[in-house]
Amino acid sequence: MRRDFQEPARCRPDLVIGRDELVTTARERLTSGGSVLLHGPAGIGKSTVLRALAAENSFQAGTVLRCSATESESHLPFLALADLFGLVLDRIADKLPGAQRTALESALTGRGESTLQRDGLALRLAVLSALRALAADGPVLVVADDFQWLDSASAELLGFAARRLGDTPVRMLCAVRTEAQEYDRYLRACPPDTLAVRLGALTRAQVSTLLDHRGYTGLPRSTVRDIHRTSGGNPLFALELGRALAREPHPPRPGEPLPVPTSLRALVLSRLDLLSDEARRTLLGGQRRRPPTPALLHAAGRDNAEAECAQAAELGLLATEPEAPAVRFAHPLISAALYAEAPAHERRAAHAALSTAASDPIERARHLALATIGTDPDVAASLADAAALARDRGAPSVAASLGLLAARHTPADGRPAPDERRLQAAEDAITAGEVDLARDIAREVLTRATVPAERVRAWMVVIEAAGQALGDVDAVFPQALADAGDDPRLLALVHYQLAWRALVVEGDFAEARQEAAHAAELAARAGDRRTELMALSFQASTETLMGHPNAPATVKRALQEPQDPHV
Structure with missing residues (x-):
């Protein structure tokens, strides 16, 4: 995990990620002359989408009027109106009737005593006339962010004008913070044809893309999953959690909630x-x-x-x-x-308390681990049993998490040893597709392991984590062969992977067949039926594709008893 995060120069904070469909829908409505109201909870990305749509549509508009309200200023009357019309008043002042011009100038400049109660009709008509005057020179785009903080006077005036624009080429693009579907009242300040577009949560894949884009690369897949779960798919929350993790000297223990930064706790x-x-x-x-x-x-x-x-x-x-x-x-x-x-x-x-109250053994073991400080062989054994149960249930990711907890609570002289349990967790992570986590575990074990069996097992995890990119781990094979020594069981594991390398990297069926046959022979000599069956299956498939005459005999050997349910 990166600890030296700096936002890269290529990063564009306004890049819209995971919103293609709704952006297309909103773009089509704006292009056709309609208006759009973006709504959703805090941090969901409304402002990012609004900026992107505004940038696209600004080129087509003769005039762009902008305002972005804040909670602390929402009590100031006509502030949003001043943001919208303050810079264009000189262009349109002489096109407004005298009473309307006076009322609008008073509201925008703060001079005089203009109020909705005293100058209500003049102000309402002034805003409508101002928009029509600007539209006479070309299409107008009104962009309003954080619509919920608009002062009530400005919101009332905009709503009055918006409902009466008719075919006048004025579009509104607004973003408002809402919970659930509470956006109806904000539509009253928009034209009647306004399309309400709700922004929802990002998927896990989209959160991963967002984190990568903002510089939080190299996060384990399991960590991205936890960020997605804790953030609820909210992009702002996800980025804040990613930033907090980048600053943490140590990642959270497996099963623990992520560190929540002060910015989100508030x-x-x-x-x-x-x-x-x-x-x-x-x-x-x-x-x-x-x-x-x-x-x-x-x-x-x-x-x-x-x-x-x-x-x-x-x-x-x-x-x-x-x-x-x-x-x-x-x-x-x-x-x-x-x-x-x-x-x-x-x-x-x-x-x-939950470790005794929960009925599910996996839940009990997890809570027991998080309630325990230091090593404890009984706790470690419970966690290892829970990991095996999760594996049998088809939940390898959970098994990997529990396996790491088991290793953490296993004494240094325990049996199985802590690193044995870590390697089992790494193999579960491979099965779950969490290859980065598996690779990290294996590399950590290799920094201290001296037992050949543990080292070769760790090298196998590194090779498996490479997937189809076996050429990227060419340097691993000589080290794995050296660690295997003359042990036929360990050598069989390495040669089985060499068979895959020959096929995937070199495209050499003959070499792949030869390596698989050698692996099967070594495994048979060592009494490792599982590895023998995997090698024979590979050899039989390769020979069949080659049209090799030995294929039927190899298939027959692979089908002989005993069989292994995991092959």
């Missing part, structure tokens, strides 16, 4: 501060892969779970789903901020 701390201490401790019980039920929280010792969860729901911290009794946070960031703010001993206490 978004939810004001509501968390209204919770009682006991309610906070109850919500800590929600730090699970699957949302807990009140019954589980009761079993974990939280006697007033219902009342405390009801308090949290009233504050908007929990989602209320009458038909689903599970305790769900309204946003994953709330859960992460709550965890980050809790003292370490309270976190451990919550995990300890």
